Amino acid sequence: FFAKPWVFVRGVPALKFLPPEGPPEIAFAGRSNVGKSSLINALLGQKGLARTSNTPGRTQELNFFVPDGYGTVEAGLPPIVLVDMPGYGYAKAPKEQVDAWTALVFDYLRGRPSLKRVFLLIDARHGIKANDEEVMSLLDKAAMSYQIVLTKTDKIKPPAVERLVAETLERTKKRPAAFPSLIATSSEKGGGIDELRGAILSLAE
Ligand code: GDP
Numbered sequence: 001f002f003a004k005p006w007v008f009v010r011g012v013p014a015l016k017f018l019p020p021e022g023p024p025e026i027a028f029a030g031r032s033n034v035g036k037s038s039l040i041n042a043l044l045g046q047k048g049l050a051r052t053s054n055t056p057g058r059t060q061e062l063n064f065f066v067p068d069g070y071g072t073v074e075a076g077l078p079p080i081v082l083v084d085m086p087g088y089g090y091a092k093a094p095k096e097q098v099d100a101w102t103a104l105v106f107d108y109l110r111g112r113p114s115l116k117r118v119f120l121l122i123d124a125r126h127g128i129k130a131n132d133e134e135v136m137s138l139l140d141k142a143a144m145s146y147q148i149v150l151t152k153t154d155k156i157k158p159p160a161v162e163r164l165v166a167e168t169l170e171r172t173k174k175r176p177a178a179f180p181s182l183i184a185t186s187s188e189k190g191g192g193i194d195e196l197r198g199a200i201l202s203l204a205e
Pocket residue numbers: 030031032033034035036037038039051052053054087151152153154155185186187188189
């Protein structure tokens with residue numbers, strides 16, 4: 001289904017607007033500018049589906065995407081649903097916005113059996129930052145399985161990527177809900193995209 005076009009189905013600003021529980025959901029989280037939109041677009045082979053560069057202050061929504069052609073009674077439910085979470089860590093974000101993000105995301109993480117895994121994106125140039133640690137703590141607390149995805153690995157040299165992979169795994173190995181492996185990607189060069197697709201496919205129905 002990665003060969004098919006995908007479509008945006010709904011933006012969820014509050015939990016009462018969530019679609020009913022159903023097919024497995026996979027969510028993408030990361031700091032603003034981590035390369036989340038670019039990664040989703042690379043993954044789905046589509047430009048402009050996920051909007052690149054979150055406008056700070058924009059309504060914070062969970063954005064739901066499904067392969068095209070599902071949703072009618074005849075077609076049935078999609079095998080998988082991708083959820084683009086609002087970016088976090090924008091330096092100038094007012095406290096209310098940070099609190100709103102945490103409330104929306106934590107409630108979603110904790111109360112959503114359909115959600116199978118969160119891919120937590122980390123910019124290869126920066127590594128894990130303090131607010132990424134906070135989000136990992138949130139995920140651990142919600143007992144929600146998450147896997148680190150390094151982004152923009154084309155921006156650093158291969159030995160530096162190797163070092164970062166080892167260092168990142170070392171930093172996450174004591175975290176209860178963290179996945180024991182990570183995926184290094186470049187949306188620009190295509191590295192790691194097939195591996196990420198494989199990880200997603202393994203969770204589809
Ligand atoms: P978002 O805010 O997390 O959705 O981030 P975007 O996808 O908008 O990307 C932020 C910036 O990083 C943009 O200027 C992208 O062109 C750039 N970018 C994203 N992915 C890559 C990548 O894999 N390699 C390189 N070199 N730049 C990237």
